[in-house]
Amino acid sequence: MIDSARLFRAQEPLLATPPLPHNDSASTEAVHGEGEVLPEVAADPAPEAAEAPSDDYLRLQRRLLLATLIVSAIAVLITALAFNLHIAGSLLVGALGGLLYLRLLARSVGKLGNGAKKVGKTQLLVPVVLVLASARLPQLELLPALLGFLLYKPALILQVLLDS
């Protein structure tokens, strides 16, 4: 049988230790014997960081979109000079699709953790619509549109190289 008085005496030095500086009144009360009040959960140190994407992330998004825009503009210009305006137009439509895709992906990554538990799939509709439009519309060429869509990748690689 357990001797409860001896058990209590054995725990006394532990209970008599002074509370840690960060303990609030509720946790102090719980340690010092009331026993019914549970210690409060510590407040989130940065609740605003969990609600809105931080400045770093917004700046990265802006830089990525700008880099994609610059790479796309250069590619469209070179295509217009080397081939013709029809192919350059298809490349431009694809590049705009790539920009939209990157924007939607950035938005779904921004939502991650703030209610959303997984990355959304909305952005995958952009290449689907692009391929379907190039198959249906005679003004759009399939290959330039796809290459234009993939122009966001050189911008990403450039960004990674600049960051590292």
Place this chain on the structure above:
Amino acid sequence: MDSITSAASVIAAGLAVGLGAIGPGIGQGTAAGSAVEGIARQPEADGKIRGTLLLSLAFMEALTIYGLVVALVLLFANPFAG
């Protein structure tokens, strides 16, 4: 387009999307889970974690897009259609 070519194209389109989505799907799930865990542990590093996640997801999802494009080309702009 004869029936054998169309049947093979449909099967190939399904395989391209299905097999091409397995690897990126696993990778994206792992990366997103780790990122959420990292944000929960260090909310002050939120921006950097999200930025790295965005870059890695963009690279990973491109693999899915390749499979998707091959499948859509096979279905809607089939080069083997006579």
